[in-house]
Amino acid sequence: MSPIQSKGVATSGVFGKLWDGATSLLRNSMISSLKGTITTGYLTIIDETGATHEDINVNSRDAVDETLRADFTVKDEIFWWRVAGTESLGVGEAFMYDEFETSDIAKLLKVLALNRPAAATYSLVPQPLWNLMEYLRGVIYYWTVARNDSRGGSEKNVKEHYDIGNELFEGFLDETMTYSCPIFPGMAPQPSSLNTDTATSTAEDDETICSDRMPSPPPETSSPPQKPVPLPYLRSYPVPPSSLLAQAQTAKLRRLIHLSGFRPGDRVVEIGSGWGSMSLELTALGAKHVTTLTLADEQAAVVRGRCDEKVVKCEVIDYRKYADKCEEPFDRLVSCEMIEAVGKEFLAEYFAKIDKLVHPIHGAAAIQFISIPDSRYNEYVTGGPDYINKHIFPGGHLPSLTSFVEAVYQGTSGRLIVDEANQIGPHYAVALRMWRERFLANFDQIAPIKPSLYTPIFRRKWEFYFAFCEAGFETGRLGIYQVRLCREGRLGQWGQLARTIA
Template sequence: MIFSRLPDTVTRPLARSTELVRGAVGSLTWGPGLAIAKPTVLSVLSQIEIGTLVLVDEPAGTRTVLGEDVPFPAPAKKLLTKKSGNGVSGVNGVNGVKKSHGANGVNGFNGVNSTNGYHRPSTNRSPPRVQLVVRSDAFWMRVFLFADMGFAEAYMLGEVECADLTSFFQLFIHNRDRMNNGTTRLSAVSHALSSLARTTNTLSNALLNISAHYDISNDMFAAFLSPDMTYSCPIWRRPTLHGSRDDDDGHGDFHGHDHESLEDAQMRKLDRFIDGAHVKATDHVLEIGTGWGSLAIRAVQRTGCRVTSLTLSREQKALSEQRIADAGLADRIAVLLLDYRSLAGHPACAAPYDKIISIEMLEAVGQEYLATYFACIHRLLKRDGGIAVFQCITMPEGRHEAYSKGEDFINHYIFPGGYLPSITQLLNHISKESAGTLIVESVENIGGHYAKTLRLWREKFLANFETTIRPALKKEHSGMADDEIEVFRRKWEYYFTYCEAGFVTKTLGDVIITVGREGAMELMEDIPL
């Protein structure tokens, strides 16, 4: 945080200079700078003790093993009987590790096996062994100057390759305490430059800049989501001890040998909200964050209630209204292009709502507006017997302070302005902004269910990229060059694996919080009295 105390008149020009440096990394010959950057990065990587990183430096022609030097495990048996395709040996021909190409089969890397040709995390607890291939010396400079953000950018730009990013992230999470102690020059440089980067919303590189600013169409999301178009964590049905399935309690871990569809798991989650809020036919439900209308449609189909749903996306509004009309529910569901802060006094809010539901929208509120959000919930929910249910991705308490002061790949490239609160932070705001009148009924962490979901989304995204996503990008942005499209693809692949590793290791959580007013007797319906 070297520059964090300097006035804006100093930090703004420095921040602009920082962005110029980030954009120039890949195009310069660094010479003496590389002589400092490379050994510094290697000194940090040498702190790996759990698991193994095999580092192949193509420009230097070297191979370095860091951490535990144990062999890659033998190929595991496949979960499916489908014959695998033609796996390509090596990470682009390096060291005999197979890399997936489209729907081609993959198995045997880092104790993982394949489903439809994509890496699947191992269910055992052996330390990960991962191979990283450095394609360009720009990689060392990016990581030296910008740490984890530099690694993300190097991957997006093809300066480094990894056949199993999920296991790579798990490796670093397992060794985080050893590698992030702030004692190395890498930590000092990256923290200083990160503090500058937080003063600006501009992106660092021409390719990164262009790919990050293109609007993403409904067609792209449809290419990897399930048919219901629910873009949030589902609840998978868990296996019982006898191999059957427990449909009444789907909140345990999912072990992968079941053939339940993602759509089934999403419907289970939506039903959890409808049942948790005890939605009735006479209720007027407010949904904050429409998505593509799956919750509103499901709630009305099941209960006959009325739903007013808020979104800030014109594309989502158009498609959700089409889906609602196709379901014959246009008379029961109203989708408004409106910010939640503007709803009070709007004709759609003639009276407080009986129930409020918000699914993974809180992450977009921002730290500075959490109090405002829950103050609005307090105003919009009826005072006698109202019930609200929220779902939100969360950051663990122990990492929350450092996270709040920094910037990561997700809030820079995927959800600009996004913020993951802690559970304590959410509960404190709920209590304070409602003057204690919103009583917490339950807090349930379903984050473990996200890992499988993110893997399935990634598989569909990659499988459909050439046939669906690339043409959609070209159609909407005719000037988008092939290298820009490749950066876009790698950015989203990185995003899916980055998040998957976070949920697998419980570095991230995803909670469902149910609150009710005094007099919410419906919350007692499932309890023997």
């Protein structure tokens, strides 16, 4: 019998012997598979019997990156059964339930991600059975994830993530309360600790942000940002917000607003309110009116408390329902990391509603979205639910850039075109590391607010979420784009620049 008994599994008698034998076979097979596939970095495993498998790598030491040295210790033999054949879902759930531990979860996930193409060629079960498992996972994905992005399902999914308590998000976000990928000055900061406020941005850094593959904003949009209104429930956490992160979030907001072609006096609609940072920035830059849409009641309450009601109107309504009743189109539309909640089956409809919301002649939209590389997209949409869309963002779906462009055409019949796209993914790895560090440092103060929700399992669930996404963006398995949509024949940002130079 193993020194650590499996939770909920009897390990005595005949069944116990069969269980131990099967577990031993599975464990040895998986470790053997890892020994044959790790080519980038090192992996050290201590299994539940106490045996150590050190510095696993098939290459010579000279060919290995010494900085990628990961480890994990199995605490419960059920780990092997949970992880077999389920990839991120099994690893994430095993971490949630404390079935293994590691000195650095983000580094472990990075090593696994970098070696995944080789590992994917190995299978622990016969190919016909594996194919059946993949088919069943696809069916489960449709019935548990994809089909739940209808109007009623979307509201439930959004509330499940965003209405769990503003105090939680305040515990790891910066003072702008912006929950999306920022743009750091020149990508200079690579924070590895919580002491990030010592870094500051300069005028040259800000110019780098604006000039990276984009023309500088016109003079009339360069007014200073509005100082965020303090939140009514603002608490003094042990680890304060990072001013560097706040600067990076403001840079991101301005870049996305600029990408939309915004000019002072424009009427703007935002799909996905967040906690109001985009509305505040649009107000500061001279928007005539902003309508911002959300399905999260707790977010809406904050937006209404922070923003000028004479300029900003926040509605708790599905974007599809709002588009159906909208009578006057807007000059500009912005949407930052909301499309991930739309669902694959509803992407074309999403763009059809954007087509209806923006002006038929001069209307334009700027959208920021997390993406899956085209090379993995088919596997992603047919492979069943993963850790993120099961435990963090129910109903979530990440489009590839190609599927995004195709959905724009399908939904608008060519009335909107993709005019510009910029990849900013590496910035997200930095932000996610900062969020994870602040979340862990402040969690003990957050937990007593809702002790039945903010449990140790919840803490590990979100710790894995941050680390999993950090590793994904750092290794390129996830990307993020800022995309401009406009009417055909309307000059985009580069066209305006060319005309100015001419």
